[in-house]
Amino acid sequence: MLNLNDLLIFVRVVDHGGFAAAGRALRLPKSTLSKRLAELEREIGVRLIQRTSRSFAVTEIGRDLYRHAAAMLIEAEAAEHVIKGRLAEPSGTVRITASLPIAQFRLSALLPPLAARYPKMRITLDVSDRFVDIVQEGFDIAIRxxxxxxSDADLVQRRIYDDPVWLVASPDYIREKGAFSRPGEAREFDGLMASPSESVWTLRNDQGSVTKVTPFPRYAANETISLLEAAKAGLGVACLASSFCAPLIESGALVRIFPEWTAGGVATTLLVPHRRGQLPSVRIVADYLIAKLSRRAHDA
Known part of the structure; x- marks a missing residue:
């Protein structure tokens, strides 16, 4: 393949009608231009410009090469303008993948204002509770x-917040079963479990005490909203992230059981494929989501 820099020099020499004027435009010595053109002619095997101390004439083959090389430079400059335009103003598509609870409780309210702020940027949200390989599937951002x-060692991970898990139930369930005051009473209530195989919850308090409780497994679902709805319906007690159930506790739709204890915690992390070379649109969306999600978690 021909040296593209030599083709650029050839086009500019022809455009300016000589080496001196082209050298001034390119800010290169006339001798450098002459040497590079001679190297291009040597590689091609033909003369492109007939030149003496008094004459300068492009050969027939030189005119053919000039036509194609000039078109190549125009396309290269157009590509450069596209990239600079993308870097100057966020544009293009940003693909996000997130689980259903995050999408429904968080992103559904956060993404529309961001999209409205940047009309040249297109946001697509893929909602899925399956494991998503964001590199292979072409996503720019994942929130998990x-x-x-x-274990995504090859991805850039930005921890947003750690969310304690609370035990919650509906007021009707508490009225029916009676108030639970200590973890030892957990075997007396119906458990809304995260999987059919789950049977034990490990609780911790601020003093560092740890205890295990074994509720009766009344209902199982491996999805947060299903457990939340089951708890609201009065089926039993669920372990739910505080950020999801705090508004319902505040409204009175749910009651927190054993408020001095937590059942572990769940982390929320934003992942992107690469730290370097990210388009501004991806960086803007990532920074916006981290700021907003962190603030909402703190407010909750």
Whole structure:
């Protein structure tokens, strides 16, 4: 393949009608231009410009090469303008993947104002509770809730917040079963479990005490909103992240049981494929979500 820099020099020499004027435009010595053109001619095997101390004429083959090389430079400059435009103003598509609870309780209210602020930027949200390979599937941002550390070592991880898990139930359920005052009474209530195999909850308090409770497994669902609805319906007691159930506790739709104790915690992390080379649109969306989600978690 021909040296693209040499083609650029050739086009500019032809455009300016000589080496001296082209050298001034490119801010390169005339001797450098002459040497690079000679190298291009040597590689091609033909003369492109007939030049003497008194004449300067582009050969027939030189005119053919000039036409194609000039078109190539125009396309290169157009590509540069596209990139500079993208870097100057956020634009293009930003693809986000998140689980259903995050999408419904958090992103559904946060993303529309951001999209309205940047009309040239298109946001797409894929809602899925399955594991998503964001590199292979072409996502720019993933937001994940997780109990254990994530194994995505090749991804940039930005921890947003850690959310304590509370035990909650409906007021009707509390009235029916009676108020529970200590974890030892947990075996007397109906458990809304996160999976059919779950049977034990590990509770901790601020003093560092740890206890395990074994509720009766009344209902199982591996999805947060299903457990939340089951708790609101009075089926039993659920372990839910505080940020999801705090508004319902405040409104009186749910009651927190054993308020001195938590059932572990769930972390929320934002992941992006690369730290370097991110488009401004991706950085803006990521920074916006981290700021907003962190603030809402703190407010909750």
């Amino acid at each position: 809730n997780h109990f254990a550390p994530l």
